[in-house]
Amino acid sequence: MMKAGLPEDASKRLLNVRGHAAPSPIGGQIYDLAGKLFPICRSITGEGVRETLRMLRGVHDGVKIHEVPTGTAVFDWVVPKEWIVRDAFIECPDGSRIAEFEKNNLHLMGYSAPVDSTMTLDELQKHLYSLPEQPALIPYVTSYYEERFGFCISHEERTALRNGRYRVFVDSELKEGSLSYGEIIIPGEEKEEIFFSSNICHPSMANNELSGPCTAVYLAKWVSERPRRYTYRIIFIPETIGSITYLSRNLDEMKRSVIAGFILTCLGAPGNFTHIASRYGNTLADRAAKTVLRGFDSGHKSCSFLARGSDERQYCSPGVDLPVCCITRAKFGSFPEYHTSADNMGFVTREALQKSYEFFVGLTEALEVNRKYRVQCKCEPQLSSRSFYPMVSNKKSGQSAPGVRAMMNFLAYCDGRNDLFDIAKIIGHPALDLIPIARKLTEAGLIDGP
Amino acid sequence: MMKAGLPEDASKRLLNVRGHAAPSPIGGQIYDLAGKLFPICRSITGEGVRETLRMLRGVHDGVKIHEVPTGTAVFDWVVPKEWIVRDAFIECPDGSRIAEFEKNNLHLMGYSAPVDSTMTLDELQKHLYSLPEQPALIPYVTSYYEERFGFCISHEERTALRNGRYRVFVDSELKEGSLSYGEIIIPGEEKEEIFFSSNICHPSMANNELSGPCTAVYLAKWVSERPRRYTYRIIFIPETIGSITYLSRNLDEMKRSVIAGFILTCLGAPGNFTHIASRYGNTLADRAAKTVLRGFDSGHKSCSFLARGSDERQYCSPGVDLPVCCITRAKFGSFPEYHTSADNMGFVTREALQKSYEFFVGLTEALEVNRKYRVQCKCEPQLSSRSFYPMVSNKKSGQSAPGVRAMMNFLAYCDGRNDLFDIAKIIGHPALDLIPIARKLTEAGLIDGP
């Protein structure tokens, strides 16, 4: 019955590298892709999003780009105008330029309206954003839902400004257009779906958020290249308005088919993994994430839905109720580089991206193997006759073979009531380590799924 | 749909004073009422109870006085004879008098039978009660169910007694009469009832128990003066035999209508609040009490039914099963003044009574507002367009506005599954703080009850 999943060797490799800084061929590719996407100015709409989606299609040709027109009602919201930006800067009294968009797109507040005027420093201050506690960094600021303009500069630069007249120049447009998003559907043997969601709305920031879509697209590639039981839906959307828009078009179908979904965000910087639970924390996605993290990252944390902050806000909202949780390394908002110019390509590493990628590969593998197993005989099976158990029994039988104990414990709960993740939780064993055990026992005919 | 409850200003005031020693107009009135009731000699029956009920009627003219004849069978019990007492004292060998009832009604053991005889000190000792560990205090002792007589004196006084013949004099009667109790019914829009129960059977003791009925009658006054959704039942009864008698006459109706009930006792002395749970601790009353106490009194305690001691013993007994819990400050039995002459008007304070009163007002308000709310749209509503959310989004959005976070969390669990108290528990927020949030969101049409 085990039709899909990692070939035995790949699985072994996967299991072997866990917990170690491993050679990282895929981590390196993810890093390089993020580096190419980094300079593009993305926002919740606009050409930067489209260009990003086209580059993701370079990794997986199944990326389909969808456009939703400005003004479309999406639940309680409306698709906003499309933002086009060509240039922006502040000209100082001495003629020098600061906050130049072409040098760093974070300098321009997201969704800034066009302007070309001069003003005093006092007036300018109302349009400036900086971080007094991180004076060397440029903050990331947006104003999607009120038309205004603004510039983001380092606090050091701001405090050095002298009185005089400043020219503020933003060559932008807010026009009827569309919101763009990308979607990969990879059909499997079953209509039931595994869902991965990532964001493509931040300008030049590497961990939050390029690490997410870049990991997701390589994960899509891995899934596509293997036999599979489930259908996969992988999307690349602007945060909040993007997930709301996507749900307004796909919710009915997703409610029928999605059995587990995951948000991929902040996956590129070293640090322990964090699971942010769905609204009640009891979905297949939550159970899988928590028991796969066990053993994979001994320092991982699990937070309740109260710690939410990404698109789980929408996927898990009342009436939507999709079985989705969020996976990050250091959680958004909790690392000092968050939403600043310090979240750059030097902050993320190939090794961290590799490990994040491996986590999602393992998670996917575990979901593919997952079943409510049932032992095929009454009482314990005769394991020693199958060479699964030591022949000579002494004082330390069992203790000396932790794999045997795990197998016995796994078998003890293969009673048709529990799936792989339930058993992992009950017996306190990493879910990934149960995959080869489940395979071995299935091959021996000792357990069978429904 | 929010028809009832505190006017906005009153609610604000209430919320503002939480946690502070506030000006206490009602606390002072409660204190003064208790002071007037203090000298009366109450017991489980008799004229003192009636006089007390008539004085409570001076605050709320809805107090109806009921009489249940001696000998009436009430479940496993029988209404006892009525106790009448006019005078009592011990005359010492030297002719001086001690244990004079007219000086302190605690001197006479409750329900003492009449006697006029002389005896040796040794014989007298069998009828004396004192507290060796609190030698200056007079204990409170009763013997309801065996006819005898006794005197309560300070241990200091007792140890000073010299041999000789003593005259014991009790001018009392135990006669066919009735058990008296008071009841206020305040009709609301709905037949469902909120129930408050307090005791009026203790002689001169202030915290346990005048604080209870005096707070309850002012609470009744507050309820009467406002529009309300629920019907209110507020009773003033002798402990144990009173609640058993009351239940024997009202249980069927109460099982149909009471949705939450509370016992008010020991509310006049400073100290943290204590919630004593119903039999399984999971009723609406328990959930409301616990989540309203959260934030209202950061040092409050919650005890299981094993710590019970007041009329929850009857209301929560098997087969009765009313959703009732008990609210006290320092719990009966746990403060040294308990059941002694030190539980006097100097032990209770206006401020403590004010705070207890405010708790019950807030609790009532929360129950009136309580519903299983349901968000009216899918995904998060667009809060910023309604000025509920900051327009400019930066690194600290949300963090800077704890009210916004509470509102978002409240909304996230308005899924039709949880009422206000469930949500308060899930999101770890004081229930009282959710009242204005629930109002604001209801007014904006974002949530609606069933």
Next chain:
Amino acid sequence: MMKAGLPEDASKRLLNVRGHAAPSPIGGQIYDLAGKLFPICRSITGEGVRETLRMLRGVHDGVKIHEVPTGTAVFDWVVPKEWIVRDAFIECPDGSRIAEFEKNNLHLMGYSAPVDSTMTLDELQKHLYSLPEQPALIPYVTSYYEERFGFCISHEERTALRNGRYRVFVDSELKEGSLSYGEIIIPGEEKEEIFFSSNICHPSMANNELSGPCTAVYLAKWVSERPRRYTYRIIFIPETIGSITYLSRNLDEMKRSVIAGFILTCLGAPGNFTHIASRYGNTLADRAAKTVLRGFDSGHKSCSFLARGSDERQYCSPGVDLPVCCITRAKFGSFPEYHTSADNMGFVTREALQKSYEFFVGLTEALEVNRKYRVQCKCEPQLSSRSFYPMVSNKKSGQSAPGVRAMMNFLAYCDGRNDLFDIAKIIGHPALDLIPIARKLTEAGLIDGP
């Protein structure tokens, strides 16, 4: 309705001795029986098992001996050949003999095949078993499912061996025969059964395992001599293959009738009791064991099914699902004498056996008394009129009478929802102490079972 169980006096005695080293008439008898059984060479089959069963029949003549032929399929297993052993030893190069079976039957690996040959020390080493960390002890080793031979000696003796040719001699047979087990059925008023299981497959070891069957057979004697509500099934089987064989013949009937079962093992050495839970830890057996241990042994431990190791492995396996848990003192595998020659008659004590016996007597008694009680009146019953409650009520009523408090708490949860063990857990009271309370209240007509 309390037809069965300990006579009042016996119960009192039982309750009085709890926690104390008591005079131990039964403990002494159990000890003496174990001493007589100790020298016999038992294994999972063979004459030693039959001889053991016949001696158990000397205590309780209801022991029926069953034989199951070699080769019989029992679930995933097959009944093995019968092992017959007459003699075994190693002859050293100097002609002296070591590892003599007739001196200690542990010297011969269980199920050793016959051999008579000479070999070098290097060759011999492959057939030797010793314990480097416990160099003075002989280990207990078996090889049931692969035909080989082996000798167990102390590590001290092993390291003293010199080069030369050794003769190894095992006069044994592995032949078509049968597996033997013993069974006592004691009919009660009801078909529902209490089940006790113990093992008789270890050679000369006292705690693990003679303490088990010797306690079990005296427990059977106690049960037989008293009126009883339930039917009792007490079995004496080889571990693992024995329980599998027994289940293959009796499972359907046991699934219909067994309401609680217990494995008795490692009961002879001093030390705290250990409860090893059934697969989900929520059966009547688990609830009874845990609440009876409470108060009986304040230092007892309760382990999950993950700590299993005896026949609960079979009784609680998926599809078998009997309500069985395991009771030991120090758990198998956790004491240094385990599976060595140090587990001898000096390791077990009369006092420990007495206490273990008392535990099972108390447990049985509690199961006999157990019901879902229901109070027969609404509100608290009038206990003082029944002399169950102090007449004079003062500051310390209730506190001064812990028995009264326990009775009130017991009554409070006699609501038809909870049995004796549920109530013991809820009110945090030892189950054994509730037996006289349940009797008293039943006799007074205040509670009744279904």
